[in-house]
Amino acid sequence: MQKILVIGCPGAGKSTFARRLRDITGLPLYYLDRLWHKADRTHITDYSRTLPQRLEACDTVFFLDFPLEVCLAGVENRRGAQRPDMPWVEEELDAEFLQYILDFGQAQLPAIRAMLEPYRGRRQVFAFHSRAEADAWLNALAVTLRPYRPGDCPALAALFYETVHTVNTAHYTPAQLDAWAPACGPDLAAWDKSFRAHRTLVAELDGRLAGFGDLDPAAGYLDRLYVHKDLQGQGVATALCNALEEAAAGPVVTHASVTARPFFARRGYRVLRAQQVERRGVTLANYVMEKAQTGDL
Numbered sequence: 001m002q003k004i005l006v007i008g009c010p011g012a013g014k015s016t017f018a019r020r021l022r023d024i025t026g027l028p029l030y031y032l033d034r035l036w037h038k039a040d041r042t043h044i045t046d047y048s049r050t051l052p053q054r055l056e057a058c059d060t061v062f063f064l065d066f067p068l069e070v071c072l073a074g075v076e077n078r079r080g081a082q083r084p085d086m087p088w089v090e091e092e093l094d095a096e097f098l099q100y101i102l103d104f105g106q107a108q109l110p111a112i113r114a115m116l117e118p119y120r121g122r123r124q125v126f127a128f129h130s131r132a133e134a135d136a137w138l139n140a141l142a143v144t145l146r147p148y149r150p151g152d153c154p155a156l157a158a159l160f161y162e163t164v165h166t167v168n169t170a171h172y173t174p175a176q177l178d179a180w181a182p183a184c185g186p187d188l189a190a191w192d193k194s195f196r197a198h199r200t201l202v203a204e205l206d207g208r209l210a211g212f213g214d215l216d217p218a219a220g221y222l223d224r225l226y227v228h229k230d231l232q233g234q235g236v237a238t239a240l241c242n243a244l245e246e247a248a249a250g251p252v253v254t255h256a257s258v259t260a261r262p263f264f265a266r267r268g269y270r271v272l273r274a275q276q277v278e279r280r281g282v283t284l285a286n287y288v289m290e291k292a293q294t295g296d297l
Helices: 014-025 032-036 047-057 068-077 095-107 109-119 131-141 150-167 174-180 188-197 236-245 261-266
Strands: 004-008 060-064 124-128 144-147 199-205 208-216 221-227 252-257 270-279 282-291
Touching (some): 047 109, 144 236, 261 270
Parallel strands (some): 004 060
Antiparallel strands (some): 199 208, 270 282
16 A cells, blocks of 8 residues: 545545554555645635546545445534644534535445446455444554464464353353363364464464464365454454455355354355354354455445
8 A cells, every 4th residue: 555545425534544544554644625625715626526537546445435424423523623634623514515415425426436446456445334344444454463383373272262252152152152162272283283274364463462363265264263352343353354365266255153243244244054063062053154355345
């Protein structure tokens, strides 16, 4: 990522997202609102017509495709605040500006989506549909990933046990959790063998073990994905999946727990079927889910 474009409806938080991205990447930030608006509240010619040229010049696009109510709340929350992207403080919500936001879904979004379509495969295009999705992606940039080393296996097994017995308690009984992750731990030799046969990554956050995941590239099977119980929601799973999915030549399949199903659904996985699996004589429910590698929009 060297030339990045952040687009979306007013109020979506484009400037806030861009500032966080700048702080993480160190790339320079340019506010187009500063170029368009003048201090006397007049503006130059509408720059929206330059979107095709900007898409052609960039290498990465972030599309904040948020619901109308989120954008309206964003505009309301910034009233009266000094903003680095605007040459004045917005004290009142201009009626014309409000109507622009209300009409954005019908008047602007179809054209933006159509304009982005030709860039699939030619640019990195990320479409986020909630602030949580956007925040998770940004958080993932702070996560360090490294290849698995055989000496990691005992620590990964311990993280696996702790995660299963804390994060999944809302969806599985104690007996099911014990069958899934017994106190005796997994067969470390078997785990190490499969880790070395797969693409296996270890995630660290501030120098601390944060999670791990592994994928069989030949089968496109995402096998294990576990995040430290104290680091849930910090972008660790997103960082791991972003990197692991790139290793698959075609669709990626995983067996998602009831707990993990919403995470995979947000990443574009669809449920192929629900199933019951047996572990140590105990039956557990999970879902076979698949993600087609066809782009991010």
